[in-house]
Amino acid sequence: MYEIFIFDVDGTLIDTEEAVMGSLQKMLKVHFNLSVPQQDLKFVLGIPGAVSLPLLGITDIELGNQLWNNYMADFKKTIHVFDGIQQLLSTLKEHSVTTGVVTSKTYQEYQNDFVPFGLADDLNYIVCADDTELHKPHPDPLQKFLQISEAIAESSIYIGDTIYDYECARDAGIDFGLALWGCKNPDSIPAKYKFEHPKDILSLIKPQ
Secondary structure (H helix, E strand, O other): OEOEEEEOOEOOOEEOHHHHHHHHHHHHHHHHOOOOOHHHHHHHOOOOHHHHHHHOOOOOHHHHHHHHHHHHHHHHHHOEEOOOHHHHHHHHHHOOOEEEEEOOOOHHHHHHHOHHHOOHHHOOEEEOHHHOOOOOOOOHHHHHHHHHHOOOHHHEEEEEOOHHHHHHHHHHOOEEEEEOOOOOOHHHOOOOEEEOOHHHHHHHEOOO
16 A cells, blocks of 8 residues: 555656657658667657667757657647546545656656646646656656655555666665556566556555
């Protein structure tokens, strides 16, 4: 049973895969004359652009991120909230459970891609890529969340969809739940819990 429920954003609360991959692929082609199959770009899912762009040979990270975010607008219609997430967050709020997100998005990306769906009002705390020097899979983002929320690791659970999320939770001493609805390789990611549907998470609420 847990008192603190922390969520990843991309692939966990909202489905952004098509937008992230499509916009990156377009940006690489238009501005860097790089034709990269989407299959070869999957490694960028779950980590900040500041980490993934250098691996693609891009040295001007600020420019690369700006161009990438600009092209995200072309794919905005492909982004959607996963079924059951709205009800999950509303129910957690009704139970006065502390919630929040730890995301590899920058604060501006969070504002652009997530806030318009109206889910942010049901979350108590936010940790974005801007808030820590080191990012997932390092434990720093979750440790930052514990710091600002004054929560303890043993009462918290982090729910995400990638190996980076699991490693971040593991090294922060926080239990991990895998969101199967957004996960592409569930068999290769260890997790204390594997959730088929967002409503399954509600069974872990600590009784009042």
